[in-house]
Amino acid sequence: MYEKAGEKYYVVDSHVALWDARESNLKNVHGKQFIDCFYDYHKNLSPEEVVWDYDTYTYYGSDRFMKDLFEDGYVDHAIFQPALLMDFYKNGFGQTEEAFGLAKSNPDLLTYNHAYDPRHEEAGLEQLRRDAERMSLKGVKLYTAEWYGDSRGYKLDDKWSRRYLEECIELGIKNIHVHKGPTIRPLDRDAFDVADVDHVATDYLDLNFIVEHVGLPRLEDFCWIATQESNVYGGLAVAMPFIHTRPRYFAQIIGELLYWIGEDKILFSSDYALWTPKWLIERFVDFQIPADLTEYAPITTDQKKKILGLNAAALYDLDVPNELRLPTDAGDADVEVAAGAKEAVLS
Amino acid sequence: MTVLAMSLEAEVMAALATVIDPELDEPITDLGFVRSVHIDDVGVSVHLRLPTSFCSPNFAYLMASDAQDALRFVEGVGRIKVLLDDHHDSDKINSGLAAEAGYVGTFGQEADDSLDELRLTFQRKAHTAAMERCVAAVLKDTDLAVEDAHRLLLGHLPGGGHKDALLRRRADIGLGIGPEEPVLVDETGAPIPAEAVPMRLRFAKAVRISIEGNSHFCRGLLATRYSDSEAGDMSTRITNTRFARRAS
Numbered sequence: 001m002y003e004k005a006g007e008k009y010y011v012v013d014s015h016v017a018l019w020d021a022r023e024s025n026l027k028n029v030h031g032k033q034f035i036d037c038f039y040d041y042h043k044n045l046s047p048e049e050v051v052w053d054y055d056t057y058t059y060y061g062s063d064r065f066m067k068d069l070f071e072d073g074y075v076d077h078a079i080f081q082p083a084l085l086m087d088f089y090k091n092g093f094g095q096t097e098e099a100f101g102l103a104k105s106n107p108d109l110l111t112y113n114h115a116y117d118p119r120h121e122e123a124g125l126e127q128l129r130r131d132a133e134r135m136s137l138k139g140v141k142l143y144t145a146e147w148y149g150d151s152r153g154y155k156l157d158d159k160w161s162r163r164y165l166e167e168c169i170e171l172g173i174k175n176i177h178v179h180k181g182p183t184i185r186p187l188d189r190d191a192f193d194v195a196d197v198d199h200v201a202t203d204y205l206d207l208n209f210i211v212e213h214v215g216l217p218r219l220e221d222f223c224w225i226a227t228q229e230s231n232v233y234g235g236l237a238v239a240m241p242f243i244h245t246r247p248r249y250f251a252q253i254i255g256e257l258l259y260w261i262g263e264d265k266i267l268f269s270s271d272y273a274l275w276t277p278k279w280l281i282e283r284f285v286d287f288q289i290p291a292d293l294t295e296y297a298p299i300t301t302d303q304k305k306k307i308l309g310l311n312a313a314a315l316y317d318l319d320v321p322n323e324l325r326l327p328t329d330a331g332d333a334d335v336e337v338a339a340g341a342k343e344a345v346l347s
Numbered sequence: 348m349t350v351l352a353m354s355l356e357a358e359v360m361a362a363l364a365t366v367i368d369p370e371l372d373e374p375i376t377d378l379g380f381v382r383s384v385h386i387d388d389v390g391v392s393v394h395l396r397l398p399t400s401f402c403s404p405n406f407a408y409l410m411a412s413d414a415q416d417a418l419r420f421v422e423g424v425g426r427i428k429v430l431l432d433d434h435h436d437s438d439k440i441n442s443g444l445a446a447e448a449g450y451v452g453t454f455g456q457e458a459d460d461s462l463d464e465l466r467l468t469f470q471r472k473a474h475t476a477a478m479e480r481c482v483a484a485v486l487k488d489t490d491l492a493v494e495d496a497h498r499l500l501l502g503h504l505p506g507g508g509h510k511d512a513l514l515r516r517r518a519d520i521g522l523g524i525g526p527e528e529p530v531l532v533d534e535t536g537a538p539i540p541a542e543a544v545p546m547r548l549r550f551a552k553a554v555r556i557s558i559e560g561n562s563h564f565c566r567g568l569l570a571t572r573y574s575d576s577e578a579g580d581m582s583t584r585i586t587n588t589r590f591a592r593r594a595s
């Protein structure tokens with residue numbers, strides 16, 4: 001819980017990870033390239049005083065994780081969203097068993113979402129059934145640019161991906177977090193395109209699709225499909241730290257999201273350990289859309305409360321203390337739609 | 348009339364300046380993506396660099412092969428070598444470029460047909476953003492109401508960078524550039540009806556914000572990535588041993 005100026009905020013960090021990118025776990029040069037890319041994101045977008053050294057960044061362990069989130073970081077509940085990257089790391093990038101164990105020991109603080117890759121076809125489906133039971137999954141994290149043998153990506157509306165989504169409905173896994181990456185097959189098309197999310201969101205209304213980093217670098221495509229689909233949400237991973245380096249751009253992103261998808265469908269996350277939650281939450285609560293961006297209405301305290309935690313709490317049925325609640329519509333497909341969404345559908 | 352001779356270095360840089368990053372709609376020379384240019388007796392070697400190892404390989408290939416094509420127009424340049432540094436597909440792309448294997452030849456089974464449609468998608472986005480910049484400026488600086496914006500013609504737009512940019516983007520996607528052409532058109536050149544203008548402008552603005560935001564992000568990442576190795580300087584290192592030898 002974060003408190004400022006008499007207002008109390010229930011905080012859900014909806015995208016966190018426990019990774020191991022130490023040299024001992026690298027499978028090849030791509031594992032090194034991947035963590036170096038993350039570290040450049042971290043260095044480029046963090047305030048100087050919260051930049052980690054490289055070695056800590058490659059592996060921080062569960063003690064540091066718990067401290068950064070729950071002792072220092074005001075987070076009430078966090079959701080693991082592991083990236084597997086089995087072709088880059090010997091034991092995978094996200095430490096799934098360690099994260100699952102941590103969530104099991106701290107059920108009030110942590111939810112464990114697992115990851116699957118539909119290119120494992122029938123065997124992977126069987127595994128998903130076992131995992132869903134053992135891990136009591138409410139959500140999964142899908143990285144569509146995961147490399148797998150000769151294939152360097154897939155689309156959500158591929159045949160096997162659809163089979164997996166249908167299985168998710170059967171298994172009661174209702175939150176599908178989608179993370180788009182740079183590779184896809186064939187390379188003829190834009191890998192960041194979210195048209196496949198559009199297709200599956202239309203076809204599987206029992207599922208919620210949370211598009212991570214709000215579709216960046218295709219914010220506009222994401223906003224557009226989110227206006228068409230009542231079950232598409234935007235996760236603020238990667239977008240949040242712009243609040244420090246590019247506050248005007250951050251204001252534009254938030255302004256666009258509030259206009260197109262609305263305050264009930266935006267989810268805060270630090271993307272830990274890309275960034276740490278403490279400073280992001282402090283800055284976000286202090287944040288206001290600059291007055292000269294007259295096309296956007298000022299952001300309200302209630303909107304901030306929803307984005308920081310109440311929307312995610314609704315999607316994951318988290319028990320929010322009464323004093324921290326607001327009426328929120330996340331998870332309810334019949335909500336009043338955003339202004340942009342209404343007009344977009346009519347046009 | 349005096350003809351000013353351009354140095355070969357300047358001609359090479361001018362050729363590379365015609366290569367646009369399709370996602371960011373800016374020349375690779377402005378973005379700092381041209382790491383070095385080396386001219387010797389045999390030809391020219393150009394090293395390109397990108398903000399991350401994981402920038403999309405299709406766009407990476409597009410820029411590198413466009414650079415190779417652009418350099419062919421430089422007279423007397425000699426053998427052309429374009430190399431992409433520090434990318435997860437550097438080996439693949441560099442061998443493909445050296446062998447002039449083309450897109451399908453470079454990526455093999457990962458490629459279906461061509462990158463033409465991908466390029467067109469982003470040329471259309473660039474047009475949308477340029478159109479919004481022009482119309483937003485007119486709406487801000489004149490009495491024109493948004494209800495009348497559909498009547499705006501290219502001839503009404505004040506001259507300057509925004510208009511030049513719009514005309515170039517229109518030409519890229521095959522739209523007319525005459526003064527009687529309507530400004531607010533869809534990607535096929537069809538005028539946008541009055542009632543659809545506000546929504547179309549609103550979406551065009553989202554496109555513009557997205558492109559501009561990505562550009563800031565990519566510049567920042569590139570500077571961070573190369574801050575240690577190149578003293579934070581994102582300019583191109585140019586060396587020419589061909590002329591030096593001739594002069595001595």
